[in-house]
Amino acid sequence: MNMSRIKMWALAIGFTIASPILTQAQPNADEGKKLYEANNCGSCHALDKKVVGPALRGVHERRSEEWLVKWIRNNKKFRESGDADAIALYNEYGGAAMNIFENLTPAQVLDIVEYIKTAPAPTAPKTDSPVGTVEPQTDSSTKYILLILVVIFGIVLMVLGRVKNTLRRVAAEKDPSEGEFLGDNRKWYLKMLPSKLAHMNPTVLAIFITLAVALPGAWYGYKFAITEVGVQKGYAPTQPIAFSHKLHAGELNIDCKYCHSTVEESKSASIPALNTCMNCHKGVQATEKYNGEISPEIKKIYAALDYDPQALPGKEYGNNPKPIRWVRIHNLPDHAYFNHSQHVVVGKLQCQSCHGPVEKMEVVQQWNTLQMGWCIDCHRNTGIDAANNNYYAALHDKAAKDLKKNQNNSQYFGPDGKVKITPAMNGGLECAKCHY
Amino acid sequence: MVDWSVLSATIKIEKHEMSNNIKYWKGEEELNRDPQFLADQKREFGEALPLDKALSDEGFELNSNRRDFLKYFGFSVTAVALASCYKTKVRHAVPYLVKPEDVTPGVANYYRSTCNSCSVGCGIEVKVREGRPIKLDGSPDSPISKGGLCAIGQASILSLYDTERLANPLVKGEENKDWNSIDGDIKGKLAKMSASSEAVVLISNSIHSPSTLKTIETFTTTYPNVKHIMYDAVSYNGMLEANLKDFGKRAIPHYNMGAAKVIVSFAADFLGTWISPVEFQHDYSVNRRPENKDGMSVHIQFESNLSITGTNADHRFPMLASKELAYVATLYNYIAKVKGIAQIAVPTNSELAGNSIEKAAKILIANEGKSLVISGSNSVEVQRVINAINMLLGSYNSTIDIQNHSNQFKGDDNAIQNAFDGLNKGTIKGVIFYGANPAYNHNKDWAAAIAKASLSVSLSSTKDESAASCQYVLPDNHFLESWGDAEPIKGQVHFIQPTISNVFNTRQAQETLLTWSNALPGNENDPFAKKGILSQKLEAAPYYLFLKAFWEGRVADFNKVLEIGYVSTADATSTPASYAGTVADLAGAVSKSNSSNGIDLVLYQSVGMRDGASGNNPWLFELPDPVSKVCWDNYVSLPKSLAVSLGIEKDDTVSIEINGVKLQNVPAMVQPGQSNNTVGLAVGFGHTHAGKVGGSIEKGFAPVGVNAYKFMSATRSMVVNNVTISKGDDSYPLAQTQTHHSIEGRDIVKESTFAEFQKNPKAGNEKAATHIYTIWEKAEYRKDGSPNHLWGMAIDLNACTGCGACVVSCSIENNVPVVGRDEIRLRREMHWIRIDRYYSFANTQKEMFNGASYVTEEDKVSELDAVSTKDTGYSHWENVQVIHQPMMCQHCSQAPCETVCPVLATTHSSEGLNQMTYNRCIGTKYCGNNCPYKVRRFNWFRYNDNDKFDFHFNNPLGKMVINPDVTVRTRGVMEKCSFCVQKIQEAKLKVKREGGSPQDVKVETACQRACPSNAIVFGDLHNENSEISKLYKNERSFGVLEQLNIQSSVKYMTKIRNTQNN
Secondary structure (H helix, E strand, C coil): CCHHHHHHHHHHHHHHHHHHHHHCCCCCHHHHHHHHHHCCHHHCCCCCCCCCCCCCCCHHHHCCHHHHHHHHHCHHHHHHCCCHHHHHHHHHCCCCCCCCCCCCCHHHHHHHHHHHHHCCCCCCCCCCCCCCCCCCCCHHHHHHHHHHHHHHHHHHHHHHHHHHHHHHHHHHHHCHHHHHHHHCCCCHHHHHCCHHHHCCCHHHHHHHHHHHHHHHHHHHHHHHHHHCCCCCCCCCCCCCCCCCHHHHHHHCCCCHHHHCHHHHCCCCCCCCCHHHHHHHHCCCCCHHHCCCCCCHHHHHHHHHHCCCCCCCCCCCCCCCCCCCCEECCCCCCCCCCCCHHHHHHHCCCCHHHHHCCHHHCCCCCCCCCCCHHHHHHHHHHCCCCCCCCHHHHHHHHHHHHHHHHHHHHCCCECCCCCECCCHHHHCCCCHHHCCC | CCCHHHHHHHHHHHHHCCCCCCCCECCHHHHCCCHHHHHHHCCCCCCCCCHHHHHCHHHHCCCCCHHHHHHHHHHHHHHHHHHHCCCCCCCEECCCCCCCCCCECCECEEEEEECCCCCCCCEEEEEEECCEEEEEEECCCCCCCCCCCCHHHHHHHHHHCCCCECCCCEECCEECCCHHHHHHHHHHHHHHHHHCCCEEEEEECCCCCHHHHHHHHHHHHHCCCEEEEECCCCCCHHHHHHHHHHHCCCCEEEECHHHCCEEEEECCCCCCCCCCHHHHHHHHHHCCCCCCCCCCCEEEEEECCCCHHHHHCCEEEECCHHHHHHHHHHHHHHHHHHHCCCCCCCCCCCCCCCCHHHHHHHHHHHCCCCEEEEECCCCHHHHHHHHHHHHHCCCECCCEEEEEEECCCCCCHHHHHHHHHHHHHCCEEEEEEECCCHHHHCCCCHHHHHHHCCEEEECCCECCCCHHHCCEECCCCCHHHCCEEEEEECCEEEEECCCCCCCCCCCCHHHHHHHHCCCCCCCCCCCCCCCCHHHCCHHHCHHHHHHHHHHECCECCHHHHHHHCEEECCCCCCCCCCCCCCCHHHHHHHHHHHCCCCCEEEEEEECCCECCCCCCCHHHHHCCCCCCCEECCCCEEECHHHHHHHCCCCCEEEEEEECCEEEEEEEEEECCCCCCCEEEEEECCCCCEEECCCEECCCCECCCCCCHHHHCCCCCCCEECCCEEEEEEEECCCEECHHHCCCCCCCCCCEEEHHHHHHCCCCCCCCCCCCCCCCCCCCCCCCCCCCCCCEEEEEECCCCCCCCHHHHHHHHHCCCCCCCHHHHHCCCCCCCCEEEEEEEECCCCCCCCCCCCCCCCHHHHCCCCCCCCCCCCCCHHHCEEEEEEEECCCCCCCCHHHHHCCCCCEEECCCCCEEECCCCCCCCCHHHHHCCCCCCEECCCCHHHCCCCCCCCCCCCHHHHCCCCCCCCCCCCEECCCCCHHHHHHHHHHHHHHCCCHHHCCCCCHHHHHCCCCCEEEEECCCCCCHHHHHHHCCCEECCCHHHCCCCCEEEECEEECCCCC
């Protein structure tokens, strides 16, 4: 590489870095908002409330811009430089040090300050206003309307029926041939049958009807017993905390394994302990959505842990905790052993393969039947990555040899012409792999 | 189709081709071809099914009419319809609030600790799932347990979840939850008594925990009127006093069985119950492998009862227990004669044990310095002679270490007697019990004596016999909830750490004593104390602070030591023992012993119950006695001669009387190997305050067995001379598992002698599988098996002592239910692994060392004379030999069970496992019927949910011990050994996740893990370097019923006895 190239690159990089600074002479509140969110300031600060760190509104009045830049970018260095205010602030918050943000340029820090300066003040929580708000239409009223309609139509039907009968009687009086049906004294159910059937031998008819009803019934019952009883596909119970996977896993894009942290080492993915929630929710309280109040759902976490959000940092949970009783959605029977780590680490499956698009579910539901047939189908058809796991070396050799010999007649013949080994080929359908 | 003519021809061939001609038998019934027994053997199950009735005309006459039929039909249809409307129960999941960092739900943690169920102090490894201990195993780093753990230690985990434990302190029988007020009361009383110098005695069991001794020292310093004494239910006082006299040290020496090439034991059951059985079993078994370069050890046992140790001996000689001193004196004299040292001046009784004592003396002398002589007697005289013999043989500092002595037993028989007298006379005003229960296991009336005390406190965790009479019962923690340490052998320090927080409102006894001494360390410096209960850690316990303070400075890294559970503080400099004893003064005592007459009652500790401290543990009651195979009761074991003269037959009872103490209608049993003129009876049974399993008078549960401690005299001797014994007027069928199956004269076990083995390693196993006959088409599982694994097991019959640790371990690991006495009588025991015990008659020649001349032909058995000793040293019945054979599902590659299952509930895996799928099983029991090993168990009841089986499985606390990885079976299914498939799967998965090779998979089955003598080896036969692959190629290995060509996956190693011919 010659020198001119290097210079050119250096210039390009220089421009890239400098461009926001050059183009942005004035602090920009919109940029500041983005930075505020990108750097997760909100996990420790709120605008109007003391959380882990102080409330931020009016900070530009309390401190100089220069002071703020130094503090925010590297408060540790700042404190070590001996700034009395900085040390005082540090001590006020019980020695809970703020993170270092040297990735922010001074201009960016000022953007954030600008955002804080201009952020709209919270609207005061609404008290009982004399002007009544319109209650949203509830589903139950629709139900009543429908019921009333059914009753009205019923009455209309009855009246029409009577009218029809009367008319017919009148007609019969005029012309007796019209009235042959009036004298029909057959049983009601015979009247209902088509005329051909009505003339059949009653025994044959009875057998015929019994078979016609019983056989599909039995078939349905059989199908029902196998596919429905105890199968909870679609089961989406209301949970004690309205936790939204859509928000957390979908919009915020938090990795499943962040909360379900044992999925790679244990048989159970485990419902996270509440201290996992508190990693974020010590700071994130969704006050912006609830008029400055802490979200009622997040409050449930605090209540469970007996945590006082006003408490100083470093203060632990209280002495009256109440564990949360989540409703279990995926209930395998006790005689079936399932191991998450086997499937996630060894089988390299995505969570969604079995649990469905959880990241789109507001309320989590059971996506698959979790029946044995469903397990077996997958064990029969899904290839395992035998080539990259030393454990399967012998199996892979065997398969490769077989494939070479028998070509596309080999059971190991995959759609891409390469070796395909399914769990079934490694004993994955044997009883004692899951039942013991 | 099966060609039956060929099959019957096979059986004939089989008989001719038995590899040795020894006649084995499992019980008297089988030996004598008892007609009832033979009839029973024809049936698969103990109870006859009411088929006759059903098939008779009466059975076919329907009592119900058409209307009833319609009713039942209608009901069934409705019931089914309603059942399908069943709404699935809403199940909850409750996660941690704050997850402890070291806990991963679904993954077990292992912690090192020390077993406290007896005072041996084995290092253990505790398996904990989600904060709940579920399994105990031996710690490989502990020099006491060496990786093994006995049945009692295994079972002790259940006493943690025992509903009989006190949930709160008791004050005068009433529950009182307030420890502070109780502490205040007792401290006040103690201070007052101290001021007026009123004596108080603290009675404990043998304590070897340095920190506990320090605690007690602190307590007795605070209250100088308190005296601490130690008391053992089964006393080692004789040995302790003998060593005090001879070595100036009141201590039990540490025996090194591994260094002993010759062991002569006089009724010391060192493989079962004597001092430190787990350690002894391990070290003993190392020398019992014939493949060893320096050969096998010789073990000679003299005893009255047939103990588990006796069953493992190369030579076993019956002994009249009350003449033991004469026996050991004779041995001393033979050795002294050779050494040219003065003998004990008594005429040698040549009638004692034929010439066997002289021969034993010769073998001992030939192995000087590598030999060991021990005695289980509690007589000071006997132990002094034993000391003298060992001194002559140079055993000290080789097989015996008196410098780094044992601390395991220190009880003082005089002290407990004095304490009782003091309480009774009123010279002792207060008593505190800690780990001791003399009201149960001492022969005096303690209830009355305790009542006289002005302060009586028990620190027992249950309301036991002594606690029942105490004013205060302040429940101690279980050892799995406690901090502590142990020093079973001087310099071998073990540690105890809690693996669960307190289940009940209990408090560690040491903490209680420290509280009263005002010496409890405060926890102001505890970093967790102020952070709320979610942050609390067990390290905040006051006794932890005391323990840590005690050991800091003595060990380098306290946390590291806790992690390993063991640290050696041994002093390397060991000075030779200075023997200052003499036996010259014992002539009179020997003469007296030699002239004893009458019938001896020989009390013993059973392997499952030992001294009875775990007297409410159903697993231990259900464990068949290793020798008699009796479960649930103790019984009088009679020699055949006495049974004949008293007219005792099966299910009869006897009454025993001595010095006014009488037990009536005790179940009796003829025990082959029982010496003539002796009867045996196990202590440890007959609790009156144990609980619903072991017996509780208060709660209306009948005691299990009888309390034999009543017969013990003040000298605490286990041998009681001159008992009167008579036939009882009641009958009592014992629950005995031994005769539940029949061997039909087949070649199930194989044995040979060491001399033969040296000539040919295949000795005894030469004719293995000479005739292979397959009654099924060859199902070649192995050909199309997994390339990764093929599981197999090998069991060394030479190393297996029959102790039963594996049986309990298996039950815990695999959630095997306890079924109780009545079900066992119906042959419905559920153990997945059993230990078959085979008797054979040994030679009865007077020349005892003249090689094995076994009784071989069946028809000769009836000619054996039960009583007469004619020209021989012993009668046949006194002189049996035994082989123990663990038997579990053999995982046959061509399994007979698999071919008969109509619903494919039992199938074969590609890794060689015989799988049992409970949910497919419809309970036809065809598989059990077709299994030649009789290892399949039918689950008759829903034991986990049936209050008729009120053991532990039916209550929420007892269920805590259930292994969450193993299905709890419901009724109506077959079950059997799975080769611990859950452990296999776990081990495989670990390697798969790490991307290791299949050879890296290491699995230890529960039975293997428990075995103190490493008799069981499990592994992968596809791994050519594995131990199992080597054992499969061993010349001694054979498969049971190999001739059927069912290709079992379990191999056994021929039993080799080191019988001496010269």
